[in-house]
Amino acid sequence: MKREVPVAISALVGLVLLIDYFFKIPSIRTMATEIQDWGLIIAAFALALAAVNLLRIHVSRIGKWNRNSIHSFILVAAMLITVFSGIVLGRQSKPFDFIFQAIFNPLASAFYAMTAFHLASASYRAFRAKNAQAAALLIAGVLLMLGRAPIGEAMWSRFPKIADWIMGVVNLAGSRGILISTAVGMVGVSLRVLTGIDRSHLGGGAE
Amino acid sequence: MEFFKRLGEIDNRVIYILLILSLLIPLMKPLGLPISVGAHTRRSFSVIDKLQAGDRVIVDISYSVSGAADVQPQAVAILKHLFDKGAKAIFVTTVTEGPMIIESLVKPWEQAGKRYGVDFCNLGFLAGGENAIAMYCRDIKKAYPTDYRGNATSELPVLEGIHSAGDVKMYIFFSTQNSDMYVRQVTQYKIPIIGGLINTIAPQAEPYVNAGQLAGILVGLRGGAEYEILMKSPGMGVASMDAQSMGHLLIIMSVVLGNLSYFLTRSAKPVKKGAVK
Amino acid sequence: MSSDPKVWVASILTIMAYSYLFKENEFYKAMEHLYVGVAAGYTVVMGYTNVVSKVWEPLTKKGSWWVLIPAVIGLCLFAPYIGARYAWLRRIPVAVIAAIGAALSARTAVTEQFVQQLRASMISLTTLDNVIIALGTLATLSYFIFTVRPNPVLRAGAEAGKWVIMVTLGAAFGAGIMGRISLLIGRLFLLFQDWIPLIKPR
Numbered sequence: 134m135k136r137e138v139p140v141a142i143s144a145l146v147g148l149v150l151l152i153d154y155f156f157k158i159p160s161i162r163t164m165a166t167e168i169q170d171w172g173l174i175i176a177a178f179a180l181a182l183a184a185v186n187l188l189r190i191h192v193s194r195i196g197k198w199n200r201n202s203i204h205s206f207i208l209v210a211a212m213l214i215t216v217f218s219g220i221v222l223g224r225q226s227k228p229f230d231f232i233f234q235a236i237f238n239p240l241a242s243a244f245y246a247m248t249a250f251h252l253a254s255a256s257y258r259a260f261r262a263k264n265a266q267a268a269a270l271l272i273a274g275v276l277l278m279l280g281r282a283p284i285g286e287a288m289w290s291r292f293p294k295i296a297d298w299i300m301g302v303v304n305l306a307g308s309r310g311i312l313i314s315t316a317v318g319m320v321g322v323s324l325r326v327l328t329g330i331d332r333s334h335l336g337g338g339a340e
Numbered sequence: 341m342e343f344f345k346r347l348g349e350i351d352n353r354v355i356y357i358l359l360i361l362s363l364l365i366p367l368m369k370p371l372g373l374p375i376s377v378g379a380h381t382r383r384s385f386s387v388i389d390k391l392q393a394g395d396r397v398i399v400d401i402s403y404s405v406s407g408a409a410d411v412q413p414q415a416v417a418i419l420k421h422l423f424d425k426g427a428k429a430i431f432v433t434t435v436t437e438g439p440m441i442i443e444s445l446v447k448p449w450e451q452a453g454k455r456y457g458v459d460f461c462n463l464g465f466l467a468g469g470e471n472a473i474a475m476y477c478r479d480i481k482k483a484y485p486t487d488y489r490g491n492a493t494s495e496l497p498v499l500e501g502i503h504s505a506g507d508v509k510m511y512i513f514f515s516t517q518n519s520d521m522y523v524r525q526v527t528q529y530k531i532p533i534i535g536g537l538i539n540t541i542a543p544q545a546e547p548y549v550n551a552g553q554l555a556g557i558l559v560g561l562r563g564g565a566e567y568e569i570l571m572k573s574p575g576m577g578v579a580s581m582d583a584q585s586m587g588h589l590l591i592i593m594s595v596v597l598g599n600l601s602y603f604l605t606r607s608a609k610p611v612k613k614g615a616v617k
Numbered sequence: 618m619s620s621d622p623k624v625w626v627a628s629i630l631t632i633m634a635y636s637y638l639f640k641e642n643e644f645y646k647a648m649e650h651l652y653v654g655v656a657a658g659y660t661v662v663m664g665y666t667n668v669v670s671k672v673w674e675p676l677t678k679k680g681s682w683w684v685l686i687p688a689v690i691g692l693c694l695f696a697p698y699i700g701a702r703y704a705w706l707r708r709i710p711v712a713v714i715a716a717i718g719a720a721l722s723a724r725t726a727v728t729e730q731f732v733q734q735l736r737a738s739m740i741s742l743t744t745l746d747n748v749i750i751a752l753g754t755l756a757t758l759s760y761f762i763f764t765v766r767p768n769p770v771l772r773a774g775a776e777a778g779k780w781v782i783m784v785t786l787g788a789a790f791g792a793g794i795m796g797r798i799s800l801l802i803g804r805l806f807l808l809f810q811d812w813i814p815l816i817k818p819r
Contacts, residue, residue: 180467208653309737551737
């Protein structure tokens with residue numbers, strides 16, 4: 134019962150959306166629109182789930198105060214201040230804008246951009262042409278970089294054409310093959326989910 | 341040989357400093373290398389250029405702030421093109437940062453006289469990923485009962501007569517995610533789709549452009565720089581191109597030197613006693 | 618130097634984050650936690666906004682009571698926090714979201730990713746590029762066929778497919794590096810144009 138009900142709901146939701154797409158029946162269309170809209174509302178609640186989990190973990194760490202608890206304190210304080218400024222003071226308020234412009238935006242950008250340093254280091258230490266196929270990968274990457282940077286074009290006017298050929302011919306064939314393969318896989322997985330054969334997303338635990 | 345052995349033991353921090361210098365110096369002292377405009381950017385420009393004054397376009401700003409440096413110059417240039425032509429923009433987003441990014445993009449235009457609700461609107465964030473895209477394309481006012489600024493969408497003049505994505509002239513998305521979900525959910529409305537993509541995901545979008553499912557794409561910072569050139573309005577993209585060139589050269593040299601060091605020192609390494617050859 | 622407090626805070630936080638490149642330290646860890654906290658808070662605010670506009674306002678202003686159904690289903694996500702007895706209830710919202718996702722992608726993947734892409738591969742083999750595109754696609758596809766007993770043709774196709782995939786990954790590798798360099802350039806503009814004016818605005 135505790136597993137069958139969610140599986141039945143999955144099947145029903147899936148069936149309505151599939152019938153709507155392939156048969157265009159007005160009453161089913163209204164139902165499908167409503168279901169999709171419900172999905173948006175549920176997804177909005179799901180956004181808070183991660184935050185609640187984080188809060189539980191870090192509040193308990195603050196409770197057992199030790200050297201590292203200061204980090205948990207920073208996390209919890211940052212979360213609560215952001216929520217307060219966004220919900221109580223408003224999304225158009227100056228504090229919320231300040232948090233976005235001065236904290237969230239630069240830190241998100243800084244952490245993601247840090248991968249440039251790691252890639253530079255890896256390009257020196259890890260990207261080795263240990264066999265012919267690895268060499269093909271590296272050569273394609275290097276030619277693409279030369280073709281897409283103005284200096285490559287200044288060095289040899291054919292570099293951009295070579296880069297276009299890699300992207301528009303070989304990469305096109307490879308990406309298309311991968312795309313078609315993933316489409317087949319996706320349809321298979323989706324049907325397994327909708328028919329209840331695959332229930333892994335429902336999680337384990339007591340019946 | 342000793343030189344290559346030492347080269348292989350170089351400290352990571354030296355590489356980091358070299359990377360910063362290789363980018364910073366050309367930003368301070370630009371080389372002024374010419375930038376040619378690629379076919380993808382040209383095609384996107386000509387598709388957008390066909391818009392008439394008053395045409396309405398859905399613009400999905402779904403790039404995260406972390407990837408903004410690669411995509412934002414494209415968004416700034418295309419937005420200028422849209423507004424210069426008198427087109428109206430309906431902004432939507434499926435990433436949480438999106439509404440704030442949209443607000444910062446429209447701020448200069450609002451100050452220049454573009455009217456909120458009439459020339460553009462910011463419908464804000466919608467949770468749900470692919471379902472959000474499918475839903476706002478299907479019934480935009482049901483998906484968004486209110487906009488980001490708290491107005492009822494039924495009262496916004498810019499949305500008058502618009503029910504689904506089929507009622508607008510074009511769909512433009514800027515994304516740091518894969519373009520698959522946009523193609524899956526928007527192509528059925530038979531309107532031209534333009535994608536502004538972060539470099540990383542651009543190779544996977546080639547099949548969609550080739551098949552005509554995407555009318556055009558802009559690829560990364562270079563795509564932004566090329567669009568700025570077509571708009572005759574050089575900005576952040578063009579200013580970054582020399583630095584990008586030097587960064588690429590440094591990485592290429594690193595790959596070449598790293599491999600040289602590896603192959604030359606590998607053959608010179610003594611075989612340990614008892615090791616299996 | 619900039620007189621904007623936002624630029625000062627953003628720049629100092631960026632430097633504290635990048636101190637990790639020198640050595641892992643307390644400043645970096647603090648920035649890591651600060652970022653996660655703010656990002657989580659920001660997500661909550663945006664989720665709240667959606668709930669207000671799609672549940673609270675329709676309920677209070679229009680009396681649309683049925684929006685309570687998805688709201689209650691959404692709240693079931695938090696059922697495990699009430700007690701283990703109710704934990705299974707979270708499967709209901711998960712089932713709805715998974716089913717919507719599966720149905721939405723399955724129904725259009727067939728037409729947009731499978732049929733349209735196969736159709737685009739049916740090209741006249743009059744140029745070398747077209748031959749490479751058509752055969753390259755077939756070779757890549759044969760690499761992903763695991764359900765048929767391998768035969769010499771399939772094996773040869775899969776081997777050729779491996780080469781095509783390697784060049785495709787090479788393109789992704791090159792594109793990945795270009796993207797990361799762009800992001801770092803963005804940070805340098807913050808530090809050396811907005812904060813310390815070493816880069817002249819053009």
